[in-house]
Amino acid sequence: MSNNERSYHHGDLRETLIRTSLILISEAGLANFSVSRVAKRAGVSSGAPYRHFPDRESLLLATGIAFLTGLTLNMRTATDKAGNDPVDRLASTAGAYVLYTIDQYVGVELFIALQGAQFTEFHERKREMIDFLFSLVQEAEPHATWSQIVELLEAHLAVSQGFSDMYQQGMFSHMKLSNGEIATRATVAARHLIKGWGMR
Amino acid sequence: MSNNERSYHHGDLRETLIRTSLILISEAGLANFSVSRVAKRAGVSSGAPYRHFPDRESLLLATGIAFLTGLTLNMRTATDKAGNDPVDRLASTAGAYVLYTIDQYVGVELFIALQGAQFTEFHERKREMIDFLFSLVQEAEPHATWSQIVELLEAHLAVSQGFSDMYQQGMFSHMKLSNGEIATRATVAARHLIKGWGMR
Numbered sequence: 053m054s055n056n057e058r059s060y061h062h063g064d065l066r067e068t069l070i071r072t073s074l075i076l077i078s079e080a081g082l083a084n085f086s087v088s089r090v091a092k093r094a095g096v097s098s099g100a101p102y103r104h105f106p107d108r109e110s111l112l113l114a115t116g117i118a119f120l121t122g123l124t125l126n127m128r129t130a131t132d133k134a135g136n137d138p139v140d141r142l143a144s145t146a147g148a149y150v151l152y153t154i155d156q157y158v159g160v161e162l163f164i165a166l167q168g169a170q171f172t173e174f175h176e177r178k179r180e181m182i183d184f185l186f187s188l189v190q191e192a193e194p195h196a197t198w199s200q201i202v203e204l205l206e207a208h209l210a211v212s213q214g215f216s217d218m219y220q221q222g223m224f225s226h227m228k229l230s231n232g233e234i235a236t237r238a239t240v241a242a243r244h245l246i247k248g249w250g251m252r
Numbered sequence: 253m254s255n256n257e258r259s260y261h262h263g264d265l266r267e268t269l270i271r272t273s274l275i276l277i278s279e280a281g282l283a284n285f286s287v288s289r290v291a292k293r294a295g296v297s298s299g300a301p302y303r304h305f306p307d308r309e310s311l312l313l314a315t316g317i318a319f320l321t322g323l324t325l326n327m328r329t330a331t332d333k334a335g336n337d338p339v340d341r342l343a344s345t346a347g348a349y350v351l352y353t354i355d356q357y358v359g360v361e362l363f364i365a366l367q368g369a370q371f372t373e374f375h376e377r378k379r380e381m382i383d384f385l386f387s388l389v390q391e392a393e394p395h396a397t398w399s400q401i402v403e404l405l406e407a408h409l410a411v412s413q414g415f416s417d418m419y420q421q422g423m424f425s426h427m428k429l430s431n432g433e434i435a436t437r438a439t440v441a442a443r444h445l446i447k448g449w450g451m452r
Contacts, residue, residue: 248448
C-alpha cells in the first residue's frame with residue numbers, strides 16, 4: 053500500500069478515482085481509459101481501485117453518474133439563485149455548465165462517450181437532466197413545440213459548451229478572468245440567445 | 253522515394269502536408285506535432301517535407317496561415333451569399349466557421365496554440381479575420397462600443413465553436429445531419445443571439 057493510499061479514507065479514494073477518471077478521459081479520451089491508468093495517475097496501487105470498482109465499466113459508470121448528478125445539481129442551484137424570470141432561470145444553466153465543466157475538466161465529450169453504453173442508471177440520470185432543461189425551456193417559451201424546444205436547447209448547449217471549450221483551451225487566459233467571470237459571460241450570451249429566439 | 257511521394261505534384265505534397273498537420277494537431281495537440289510524424293502519416297519519406305518546410309516552425313506557420321486564410325475566405329463567401337441584412341451577414345459566419353472547422357478537423361484550438369508564437373504573418377492574417385468580423389458587428393450594431401463588440405464576438409464565436417465541437421464529438425451522429433444542416437443550425441442560433449443582443 054502506497055503512502056497516497058494510506059492517506060485516503062474509504063470514500064476519499066472512491067472520489068479521487070472518479071475525479072482522476074474525469075481528468076484522464078478529458079486528456080486522452082475513452083479509448084485510453086483503463087482502471088490501471090487511473091490507479092497510476094492517482095498514485096495508488098493497481099489493485100486499490102478494485103475495492104470500489106470491480107471493472108472498467110463500473111468505474112466509468114460511476115464517473116458518468118457523478119458527473120451528471122453534479123452537473124444537474126449545479127444547474128438546479130443556479131436556477132434557484134436566478135430568481136423568478138424564466139429566461140434568467142434557463143440562461144443561468146449556461147453559467148452553471150461552464151463552471152462545472154471547467155471544474156471537472158470535461159464537458160459534452162463525456163455524455164457523448166457514454167451515450168452508446170448500456171448503463172441504465174446513467175441514462176436515467178441523463179433523462180432527469182434533460183427533463184429539467186426541457187421544463188426550463190417550457191417555462192421560458194410556453195408555446196414552443198417539441199422540435200422548437202430541442203432546437204433552443206441545442207443552441208443553448210452550444211453556447212455553454214463553446215464557452216467551456218474556449219476557456220479550457222486557454223482562449224481567455226490572457227484576459228485573466230476568473231471562472232465565475234467566464235460563467236457570467238456564458239449566462240449573458242445564453243440570455244441574449246433565448247431572448248432573440250423568443251422574437252423569431 | 254515512396255509510391256505516395258512519386259504521385260504528388262509539387263503543390264499537392266505541400267497541401268497534403270498542411271492537411272495532415274491539421275489532422276495531427278486536432279488528434280494529438282501541438283505537443284505531439286513534428287515534421288517526422290506528419291511525413292509518416294502522409295505516407296512520404298521523412299526527408300520529403302523538408303523540400304517545402306525547412307523545420308517544424310515553418311510547417312506549423314504554413315498550416316496556421318492556410319487555416320486562417322481558408323476560414324476568412326469561407327466567411328466572406330458566406331456573408332456575400334447572406335444578402336444585405338447585417339444580422340444575417342454576421343450570423344452566416346457561424347455557419348461558415350462550423351463547415352470549415354468540421355472540414356479541416358480543427359477549430360479554435362489552432363488559433364490558441366499559435367497565439368503565443370512569434371509568427372508575424374500568422375498574426376497579420378488573424379488580424380484580418382478579426383477586423384472582418386468587427387466590421388460585420390459594426391454593421392449589425394452601429395452604436396456598439398468596442399467592449400460591446402468584443403462581448404458579442406466572443407459569444408458569437410462560442411456558439412460557432414460549440415456547434416463545431418459537439419458535431420466533431422459525435423453529438424449529432426444519431427440525427428444523421430449533413431454538415432450543411434449543422435451549419436444552418438449554427439447560423440440560426442447565431443442570428444437569435446445577435447437579435448437578442450440588439451434588444452438588451
